[in-house]
Amino acid sequence: TEDRLCETEQPAGGLHFIGKKDELIEAKRSFRTVDGRDILIIHHQGVFYAMDCYCYHAGGTLENGDIEEINGKLCIICPKHKYKISLCEGEGLYRGRNPQEEPPVYRWYSKGVKQRTHTVTETNGEIFVKMSSQPGWIDSDYYQGEKGKIERAKA
Template structure:
């Protein structure tokens, strides 16, 4: 992203409206963003999950390893709201007990600011590629569109 775009604050809406909605999604500078209000804090991140592009709009929010995470409804990937870090649970053979591990930053998160009861988002200027960036590209969007079209096609094997 260039410096000019990354420092722009986009008006999202009035605080009271966004608090009431709890979640909303917007497109800012061609990027699909999910805005979440949870436990009196606003968060913003890319709308599509980094793993396979499923929307995070209806993902459950849980505390995992002392961090608030959104759970992708499609494949249950866990993503921290504050940092966009992917978490997974595994057992270290030496410890024989499961614990949470980090995959690193996988989901691009964006800065949310409140100014006089108005909510603004500034797109992330974090350099480098983050996996959720893929679904913001023309190739990623085409893949999502193709998957959506096949999901909405009638299924001959579907139960009635």
């Protein structure tokens, strides 16, 4: 099977070399610091993903999280409190029910984008990441940088 990329958009500039494709496939999960940001590169079922390494909820490290399909989306499950985060979009998913509904049925809902995800691209067997430039605050931003280190240690 051919390797696919999470996003079809081909990033033009700002590419950071992450490593050799073969090695990253073998590793499955790789931690990198790019532009002072700690990210996780994941290879799962033929696709590369990249996202902030620390969970938006309380800064748990996602490196050893299980991956499951939830509501048609592949999600990493934070080992700390089991929050679910979609690999492609960084959406926070939760199970809830509408109290108006009788009998109540549990469904998956989205909290929107909570974890910053980055774009992975491949050229001649080498893997590059383009860091997210999505403006505005994304919850996982909190656990990056110096302040984040202190918060993670407390969590």
